[in-house]
Amino acid sequence: MANLTRDFFIALSNNQFLNNNAKRWGLRLGAEKFVAGTDLPRAAERVKELNERGISVALDNLGEFVSDRSEAEAAKNQILQVVEYIHEKKLDGHITVKLTQIGLDIDQDFCMDNMREILVKANEYNIFVNVDMEKYIHYQPTLNIVTALHKEYENIGTVLQTYLYRTLDDLKDLENVRLRIVKGAYKESGDVAYQSKEEIDANFMETVKERLQGEAFTSIATHDHHLINQVKKYVEAHQIDKRKFEFQMLYGFRVEMQYALAEEGYHFCTYIPFGDDWYGYFMRRLAERPQNINLVLKDTLYTENNRLKTGAVMAGAAGVAALAFFVGRRSRKNKKLKQL
């Protein structure tokens, strides 16, 4: 069932129709738990609160399904505004960008030019720019662009996903590039990616240990306290300088643990997504952890006085019907495959 639920929410995250419509809804369905607002000033209020606690941030101006040049240029201009804003308001933070947002699916040279423009502006203000890692189809193009631009600008970094078999090989090629290490959020096939939690976790730890031997800065991005505790022990046992790495978590997740790690003296950075294109990001978070669904259901179904919201019940019923349809369709498809 856990895999079915995951596949269901990943399928919803890939639905362009729902993504486009959600832009008109404002933050709904409990998304405000995980998305810091639909505009920059609202997100900045959260940033200031975190900065006051000694926590830095990675600002992600959300954007999905960019399919023409004007949309990609609009996204680039918005990101440039975020860079200006961080500088102007003296926020402690960097930006994090998805290359598909600025034209990777349209033309790789065009995307690289957009990224270069962002880097030039960010470099002027000494602001770091991280490139999120997306689906495997975008993996090599992303690495190509990041490594090419890193020759010109040092303020660019990217992400390695430890569900991929190739992570440890890529780690060697990226030894001078600032990296965020994550498990990986998309659905990838057994041809390229580990499928079991045990293997992904083991590769996560191996990647982090290997990386901490080198000099470049590393962001260790997970909400998994088992892995965080293993990292802490490893760092202590090998006397690794705390300035060489930080822990990262997503906005709204394990908030108390985020504060505790910062108070323990670890560098900590919260990834803050904001903007009206919140739907795909939110669905991927629901896919990762069924408990997140309970959390948002509670907020979505009940008013502050614990009264049931009628509209929400209708939406919930529609969701259950959609899940039943999805499960039914999948089992019919599986049956068909078995017959072939």
Ligand SMILES: Cc1cc2nc3c(=O)[nH]c(=O)nc-3n(C[C@H](O)[C@H](O)[C@H](O)COP(=O)(O)OP(=O)(O)OC[C@H]3O[C@@H](n4cnc5c(N)ncnc54)[C@H](O)[C@@H]3O)c2cc1C
């Ligand atoms: C800052 C950041 C940036 C990211 N960037 C990318 C990216 O660029 N590309 C990409 O593909 N993916 C990215 N991800 C997502 C990542 O790949 C994983 O999908 C996501 O982090 C879930 O894995 P996990 O390690 O956090 O824990 P999981 O594997 O989801 O959970 C493992 C265990 O940790 C505990 N746990 C986890 N969450 C909670 C919680 N909320 N409350 C209580 N216990 C909990 C539970 O015991 C759980 O069984 C990013 C994640 C973070 C945190």
